[in-house]
Amino acid sequence: MAYPKLSLLAGQDRRLRSGHPWIYSNELKMDAAAKALEPGTPVKVADVAGKAMAVAQFNPHSLIAARVLSRNQNATIDARFLERRLQRALRLRERLFDHPYYRLVHAEADGLPGLVIDRFDRTLVLQANSAGMDRLTPELLEAVDRVVAADHIILKNDSTAREREGLKLSVDVIKGESKGAIELVENEFAFFADPVGGQKTGWYFDQRDNRAFAAKLAKGERVLDLFSYGGGFGITALMAGAKEALAIDRSEGALELAKMAAARNGVDGKLTCLREEGFSALDRLAKEKQRFGLVIADPPSYVKSKRDLKAGLKGYRKLARTSAALVREEGCLMVASCSHNVPLDSFRDEVRKGISDAGRGGRLLCQTGASADHPSHPLLPESAYLKCLFYMLD
Numbered sequence: 469m470a471y472p473k474l475s476l477l478a479g480q481d482r483r484l485r486s487g488h489p490w491i492y493s494n495e496l497k498m499d500a501a502a503k504a505l506e507p508g509t510p511v512k513v514a515d516v517a518g519k520a521m522a523v524a525q526f527n528p529h530s531l532i533a534a535r536v537l538s539r540n541q542n543a544t545i546d547a548r549f550l551e552r553r554l555q556r557a558l559r560l561r562e563r564l565f566d567h568p569y570y571r572l573v574h575a576e577a578d579g580l581p582g583l584v585i586d587r588f589d590r591t592l593v594l595q596a597n598s599a600g601m602d603r604l605t606p607e608l609l610e611a612v613d614r615v616v617a618a619d620h621i622i623l624k625n626d627s628t629a630r631e632r633e634g635l636k637l638s639v640d641v642i643k644g645e646s647k648g649a650i651e652l653v654e655n656e657f658a659f660f661a662d663p664v665g666g667q668k669t670g671w672y673f674d675q676r677d678n679r680a681f682a683a684k685l686a687k688g689e690r691v692l693d694l695f696s697y698g699g700g701f702g703i704t705a706l707m708a709g710a711k712e713a714l715a716i717d718r719s720e721g722a723l724e725l726a727k728m729a730a731a732r733n734g735v736d737g738k739l740t741c742l743r744e745e746g747f748s749a750l751d752r753l754a755k756e757k758q759r760f761g762l763v764i765a766d767p768p769s770y771v772k773s774k775r776d777l778k779a780g781l782k783g784y785r786k787l788a789r790t791s792a793a794l795v796r797e798e799g800c801l802m803v804a805s806c807s808h809n810v811p812l813d814s815f816r817d818e819v820r821k822g823i824s825d826a827g828r829g830g831r832l833l834c835q836t837g838a839s840a841d842h843p844s845h846p847l848l849p850e851s852a853y854l855k856c857l858f859y860m861l862d
Contacts (some may be wrong), residue, residue, distance in 0.1 A: 473512045474502055474526065474534065481515045484522065484536070488847045489576045491524065491534035503528045507634060508603030510537070510545045525581065525600020529634050535581035535598055550604065550611035553579045558615060561587075561841055567653040570841040571673045572616070577843040577851050582629075583608070586669040588652050588661060591620040591644075593669040597629040609642060620644030622663050624670075628772065639664060649725060651732070655680050657707050658732040659698055660725045667697060667722070674838035675700060675766065678802070678856050681836070682764060683708035685800040685858070689761025692716070692753070692794060695746050699726025699739065701764040701802075706735040710762070715741045716749045750790040759796040766856075771807040780810060781818045788822025792861060795828070801859045808853035815855050823859065830861035 476484065480495035491513060496502065505511070507527040512520045513534055520541035524534040537545055557578045561570045572592070573585040582598025592612060596602040605623070612618065621643035630637060641664065649660040654676055663670035679700050686705035691713040693702030702713035703726065715726050723741040730736040742749065746767060765787050771780035788803050795801050801823070805815050816835065823830060836856045837844075844852035 471510050471512045471523065472501070472505060472526075473514050473518075473520065475514050475518070476516060476521075478516045481521065484513065486847065489536045489581055489845060490532050490848070491536070493528075493531055493533040496533055498528070498533075502526075506603075507599035508601075510600070512541055525598065525603070527599040527633060530599070530632065535576070535600055537579070537581065537600075545604070547607040547610040547614075550580070550608055551614055554611055554615040560843075564840050569652040569654060569673070572841075574842050575851065576848055577845045582633075584669060585612070586663075586671065586673060587616065588650055588663065588670070590618050591622070591647075591650055591663060592616060592618045593622045593624050593663045595624050595627055595669060596635075597627055597633070599633045599635060602630070602633070602635050618643065620647065622646075624663065624668075627668075649728060654700070655683075655704055657704060657729075659700060659703070659729045660732070661698065662721065662725060665721065666725070667719070672697065672700065674806075674842045674854050675804075675856075676839040676841075678804070678836055678839075679704040681834070681858065682762065682800075682802055683710075686710040686762045689799070690714075690759070692760040692763045694749065694763065694765045694791070695767045696726060696741075696764075697722045699723075699729050699741075701766065702726070702739060703729050703733060703735060705762065706730070706738050707733060710738070712738045712740070714760075715739060716744050716746065717741075718743060718745050747786070747790065750787075750794065754790065754793050758794060759799070760794055761796055761799040763791050763795050763799070763801050765791045765802065766804040766806075769807040770805070771809040774809050777809060777814075780807065781814055784810075784815060785818040785822040785825070788819040789825040790822075792823045792826040792828045795861045797862065799861055800833070801830075801861055802856060803859075804854065804856045806854050808850040810855070812855050816857060819857055823861065828861045830859045833858040833860055 475497040511526045523538045572587045582601040584595040586593045623640045661670035683704045687709035691705045693715045696715035730739040770783040838854040
């Protein structure tokens with residue numbers, strides 16, 4: 469395929485040669501011809517001598533100007549190419565999980581930069597977060613149809629990442645009808661997701677393993693599931709023998725999903741759902757001198773960009789302090805960050821300080837990331853975005 473050729477600047481080929489999937493605008497010769505290309509155009513990227521090194525998707529308006537699709541300079545980016553990548557991603561998930569509920573495609577780590585696909589059995593939720601994947605949507609839908617027998621396909625293109633790429637935001641049901649809440653299976657328990665009206669793609673599959681680990685700490689305990697969304701942590705804990713769970717979220721829709729899941733699993737009598745902002749709830753519970761054997765603090769991202777890092781780290785320190793104050797002696801605390809802009813060391817340090825600010829000591833039991841259906845690209849730290857810290861407090 470005769471794709472336009474873009475040239476790297478002198479001395480700017482090292483990262484690409486090492487296998488990095490991104491090429492920044494200041495590494496490319498951004499001449500008039502390059503700037504005239506439409507966002508998402510497939511291009512060949514060449515070194516300063518003119519030797520093609522990769523096929524990528526190009527966006528002249530983005531800091532991440534090119535996203536590598538193939539190191540094969542002769543690759544043709546069409547529905548068949550996408551089908552092969554989807555089949556590879558599917559084979560991995562089928563090795564990992566017994567039930568068809570998982571993240572099917574995790575962007576660069578699965579060789580499909582900017583693309584997210586979550587699978588709920590015969591319902592697929594797609595999110596094209598780059599101009600290149602947005603441009604390939606017709607070919608992508610064709611490939612998906614051949615790889616997964618889906619009755620419902622939803623394009624959940626409403627992420628902030630699309631805004632950074634200069635793309636419009638929309639949510640469209642491409643195949644089937646909008647069904648509202650749908651049931652899923654995670655850790656052998658039933659939950660409910662709302663792919664159209666819910667947060668992100670409808671469910672946070674990335675916390676699957678962390679929910680199972682937290683549940684091991686919950687037997688016989690009172691559990692606080694803060695920023696609970698659909699009750700994943702709290703209900704998993706109840707199914708593992710927790711005495712009771714309090715789910716707090718500011719979204720009434722999210723709490724309705726939690727109530728449905730609690731009823732479906734037969735633990736609705738042990739789950740209390742409250743609509744409240746997280747820090748307000750922490751302050752109120754502290755004044756009431758309430759204590760829990762397990763506190764889960766899994767907030768939305770505090771750090772949307774690097775300029776938010778300083779304020780965001782203060783937020784995590786405050787969250788750790790106020791959450792730790794509610795943990796009984798020898799109880800456990802989990803604090804999570806889902807922002808790729810927060811370095812693990814900095815996050816861990818601020819959480820440690822927050823626990824100390826609360827006058828508490830303890831042990832770090834483990835630090836974890838996302839479940840295996842969210843693989844990370846070895847050269848892209850941003851893809852290992854999720855960080856969870858589990859403590860037992862004195």
